[in-house]
Amino acid sequence: MISERDVPVHPPATAGYHVIGYFLNWGFFGALCVQVFLFYWAFPKDRLFLKLVVYGLFALDIIQTALITRDAFFKFGTHFGNVTTFASLENLWLSVFVINAISGTIVQLFFAYRISVLSKSRILGGLVALLAVAGCAAGMASGIRAKISPLTNLGTIAISTKTEFSVWLSISAACDILITTSMVTILSRNRGTGLNPETDHAIKKIIWLTVETGTLTTVVAILTMALTIAFPEKAYCNILMDIIGKIYSNNFLVILNRRIRILDGRSNITQSATQQDSFRFSPPTTKRSGTSETTEVKIERQVWPENNYSREDDM
Template identity: 85%
Template sequence: MKLVVYGLFALDIIQTALITRDAFFKFGTHFGNVTTFASLENLWLSVFVINAISGTIVQLFFAYRISVLSKLRILGTLVALLAVAGCAAGIASGVRAKISTLTNLATIAVSTKTESTVWLSISAGCDIVIGICMVTILSRNRATGLNPETDHATKKIIWLTIETGTLTTVVAILTMVFTIAFPDKAYCNILMDIIGKIYSNNFLVILNWRIKIVDGRSNVTQSATQQSSFHFSPPTMNQSAMSKTMAEVKIERQVWPENNYSREDNM
């Protein structure tokens, strides 16, 4: 999982560097040159190829999650195949844009219309399948009424899946619409520049949502005694000084179900 996060971060850095280089080249070094402004430069790599790879990585993550939660490999395999097919179409769009001698910002939608349409339509379809599968699986496994905390957390995951999946689907569909409806304009480039970062940010949202205060102040209905140990040490001390100043705090929670009274003793 860490390698996936670092990989997406590296792709975002590379994409930002390439887009920044092109912007400086057009608006800085060759300011006022209309021909240079309309040139393709590194757009074939920064927009088509990197966005396709970033989106595929996130979709493969959801394919794995669907396979684990549903215990049906066929569902995960279906999502993975759609993701890989979309990635191939996206890379093909970048290659077409690179090898076409007439391609510039005004005609890029025309020269890559077929490949871009296939790429964006498959990506949108894959996101829709992911959303349907995740919502269905989580809804069936939801323990309604048995554990309020688990039930509430599952509801939040369902809504989070719907929100993030809807965002990427809408952006992919709008980009495809702009590509088809305005082939001689550069409207589609606006959304193409950000679609990869939307996928990576949605992925980080899913991961960061897992942060939770464990053993917080929640209602406990069963009698139990729990102990936890915490070690505190100054970050700049050496090993000998740290062993002298290290403190240990034990927290014991006693729960009395008869009168719903909870007491915490610090020792």
């Protein structure tokens, strides 16, 4: 039976990794807010199911950020000076283990559905869904075990939950690899038809984006697991554990929002150093090309010389 003395933890040394994790979580949450706004603005006609997935993920991330903010205020605000709180569990079992597991699983289940539809194979989609659910169960189990554990510091808790935690991240990484491989294979089969070069180019961009986002979540999961197992008392893993869910959510929105094409953007306009600009979004329009559909968001740019600017120009 592991005891607190078996894993020496220096609480002040873990504080810095907590702070980095908190800052990154808030930064990714800010990026997610922008992504959700773009989705809301550009795709009002998307199916209700897709909207529920997007806004459901956003709600989970709001809850997680609120819990992490509460922990940060507890450790560095109300209990500032009490170094033992730096290595305490607090809401970590819920904000990191449970919510991250649920967020990742929602994204993976969505891709399981897409794979099932695109490949017309329920077996392949079912396998992805099975891995996603199994990973979620392991993640929630590790969070629950951490919560009910009589241990008090994160080092000993990390060792006591090592099995569940390793299973969760291993299955999650395997699921991401299967999703990436399946999507790239399915999309590659639809390229090179010669029917529409614009469609082929769009598919190529989707393939590269799928590889990039899938690789990112896989690497983060594997690296988090390795840091937790190798250095449980150092709290290195806290940096990545705080942002796993946000990475899944942001990657998901990046893939959805890639349907946006900005007209009259930076590449089409040259600007004098003595001019001022203002930008505003125009309502999105949908453009069809072959089998693909693109939403265009036009940015209207107003330019005027600084010397000639007056309040009358706003009228």
